[in-house]
Amino acid sequence: MLASQHNSTETVVRHDWTRAEVEALYAMPFNDLLFKAQVVHRQHFDPNQVQVSTLLSIKTGACPEDCKYCPQSARYDTGLEKERLLEIEKVIERAKEAKQTGSTRFCMGAAWRNPKERDMPYLTQMVAEVKAMGLETCMTLGMLTRDQAVALKQAGLDYYNHNLDTSPEFYGDIITTRTYQDRLDTLQNVRDAGMNVCSGGIVGMGETLADRASLLIQLANLPEQPQSVPINMLVKVDGTPLDKLDDMEPFDFIRTIAVARIMMPKSHVRLSAGREQMNEQMQALCFMAGANSIFYGCKLLTTSNPDTHEDVVLFKKLGINSERTREYSDEAHQLALEEAIEQQNPPRSELFYDATEKGQTESA
Numbered sequence: 001m002l003a004s005q006h007n008s009t010e011t012v013v014r015h016d017w018t019r020a021e022v023e024a025l026y027a028m029p030f031n032d033l034l035f036k037a038q039v040v041h042r043q044h045f046d047p048n049q050v051q052v053s054t055l056l057s058i059k060t061g062a063c064p065e066d067c068k069y070c071p072q073s074a075r076y077d078t079g080l081e082k083e084r085l086l087e088i089e090k091v092i093e094r095a096k097e098a099k100q101t102g103s104t105r106f107c108m109g110a111a112w113r114n115p116k117e118r119d120m121p122y123l124t125q126m127v128a129e130v131k132a133m134g135l136e137t138c139m140t141l142g143m144l145t146r147d148q149a150v151a152l153k154q155a156g157l158d159y160y161n162h163n164l165d166t167s168p169e170f171y172g173d174i175i176t177t178r179t180y181q182d183r184l185d186t187l188q189n190v191r192d193a194g195m196n197v198c199s200g201g202i203v204g205m206g207e208t209l210a211d212r213a214s215l216l217i218q219l220a221n222l223p224e225q226p227q228s229v230p231i232n233m234l235v236k237v238d239g240t241p242l243d244k245l246d247d248m249e250p251f252d253f254i255r256t257i258a259v260a261r262i263m264m265p266k267s268h269v270r271l272s273a274g275r276e277q278m279n280e281q282m283q284a285l286c287f288m289a290g291a292n293s294i295f296y297g298c299k300l301l302t303t304s305n306p307d308t309h310e311d312v313v314l315f316k317k318l319g320i321n322s323e324r325t326r327e328y329s330d331e332a333h334q335l336a337l338e339e340a341i342e343q344q345n346p347p348r349s350e351l352f353y354d355a356t357e358k359g360q361t362e363s364a
């Protein structure tokens, strides 16, 4: 039973956070901050439940964008093996495995600036088929137009991930090929289409504390707070421009989780990339600070993640259960599937192409 069911002083969701307030949260003594975050967390969530997602890269590498942290950018020599758009049967196979290991949400990511129109029928079919398995669906495909967001929503996409990455002030140091406003526009298109928004950022990229506060203010002060907020710790990949940065102070990372929890009390705060660099105790402190979502599986899009078995062992040690997905009716799944097949799908043979050869790497 949630603490909120007993507590009349439930926090309200605010969209007017100021820099001074957020910096004051960061400046609190660590134990006080964690206690405050835990109180907020218990008002809205079962503190011993963590939502588990699995992430699959459906198109890897050769991305035209220049995000300085990313091994998938075509601009950096990271030795990453490029992969063309995955065949739908392979995606379904991986979704089945994810479901068997306890994931409730299946996230599919493509290293694109944005999806091309010719990709849309394939993507909508993929969404419908994964959803028909009883999994929540999530995609991350780059920038989306309003029409693309509507098409994905109609196919059954529950969540769309598009991170703000960092503060507007620091953004230009990290990415130059799309603007902050482009990102905000995509989030608006996703919201307007009625999908849940998954949006967060990366810390440890050389930003200041003021930048971290500014990123969280951007997220919390959106017209609707993102339902899912991934907080990533930079994974330094050889060959990317950020590969020589100093490690960030782990307590600063935990503080960022706690401040995000306080500012976005009803959002799932996702402990995302960088978990492999954290020991069990640090992950436990992140859960204490209000993180309540993780990715299962040994690989994120391209960087490694703790083995699923290690996560199961950690959950057992901490008495954490994975959150159950909401129920869908079989009829709803069947309908979504049939509609997708009927309306949107050219023969599959037309859909599988080498993304690199067909110009998928070009900027739109």
Ligand code: SF4
Residues within 6 Å of the ligand: 063, 064, 065, 066, 067, 070, 071, 072, 073, 110, 111, 112, 113, 142
């Ligand atoms: S757009 Fe995505 S895949 Fe492309 S370089 Fe940036 S983070 Fe990497």
